[in-house]
Amino acid sequence: MGTINVSKKYTVKERAYLPAILIGMKITMKRFIQGFLFGKHDTILYPEKKRDYSDRFRGMHFISVDKNKTENCTACYLCETICPAECIHIEADERDEDNNPYGVKKEKKPVSFDIDALRCCFCGFCEEACPKDAIKLSTNYELAVSSRDQAIYDLDHLKRDMNGRSEKK
């Protein structure tokens, strides 16, 4: 290592400082006119207009459902096991054997499926682990809540009828 000296000799024009100021002022004036006369801005007016993220963005989870609005989750505990933040809590139960239209495909069901969004690190491991494509991450990033209890989402809240990840479709 050792110190790298990046200083250089300044020319007279650079040392006079004023030409550089004028160049800077030209730039800000250009921006000012663009903003003032043409209303140009690079920011978005957030609550009215939302930033579009790609479908690969990992936001809040949801649990996909089939055409009967029954969740695809079979309470296999794979997501709970792989979760590095330990934010998923599942309680499993058997479906009623006599009255099960899915047969062997959905023998188990989650009685409760809670995700603590405050613990979650949005790594997406649960989504990768899931054999049924039941738990997925949506592109929803507006997760502000006013108390800690509200950040624990249950099964009813998580169930969504969506094809892909974003709500656009």
Next chain:
Amino acid sequence: MENTLIFDLSMMMAKILVILAGTLGVVPIMVWFERRGAAWMQRRVGPNRVGPFGLLQPLADVVKFIFKETFIPKNANRFYYLMAPIIALIAPLCALAVIPFGSKAIINGHEVILQVAQMDTGVIFILAFAGLEVYPVILAGWASRNKYSVLGALRGSSQIVSYEISMGLALLSMLVVYGSFNPHEMVSWQQGTLGFLPRWGAFVNPVGALIFWIAIFAETNRLPFDLAEGESEIVAGYHLEYGGMKFAAFFMAEYVAMIMASGLLATLFFGGYGILPGMSTLIQAIGSHFAFGEVGFQNLKAAFEFISFATKVAFFMFMFVWIRWTLPRFRFDQLMDLGWKILFPISLINLVVVTLGVYYFNS
């Protein structure tokens, strides 16, 4: 006799009202423009929620300031603590009284000189009150008994003092040219043309104008010389312990000082209330269209003089905002270097050169 007294008094009140209402009315507009202009220069939108184009944002701020708790720190020196914002606001307002905003209007057969206080020592008076601007900085910093405030006050006052010297020398070089302390005589000296340029002080003495211009940025604590404030180093600066209306007073004082400095710069170097080039034909056209007499012409001229003065002040106010959002701030040693090693010698040499020039042209 009675009537003239009442007339004079009412005219005086009217002039004071014009200056006071004008200045304090410009402050909220400037606050809005500062924020909106900053946004435009940085490709943002800026405050646009309160009222049309966010124009009522300053009003919302004022309401917030008024309803805040009046808080005085336990160990603060109450008297000086409360004195500081008052001085900060009053000193530049007093200095504004001497800056003329027009030659004279004729009302009811009386000549009314458009300046609140007619003084032969006008510029000295302005300098005295501009010099008072150091006191609120020191008082506020010291009286609130906070280490950060004291640091901000020290930085601010040393900056103001070191720039006041070059400012005074630049002003002195103009006094040599004008040969008078009276702002009216300065403005009348600047009438006429220098070739194709107006005979403004800035074209007679460009170096002095530039130094004065730079110095008023430091005097009013504006960027790039806002060393009295520093969020990252000293939390806020000399007004750290102030809140509510007391902070609002400091905030307003900054803008009043900017208006005062702009007016002073316009009067000394940019023709003051002298009408802008091309306006005289406009006055002739309007006057002859409505068939004005001599009185009407004079009043029309006074109105246009006021418009010219306001335009110049508005331009310099815009420059304050423009420069603020263009330049990064100086480091403290760079600031002192610029003040003492560059501006001070240049202004001294400039004073000598201008004095020799005036001697040469007059003899």
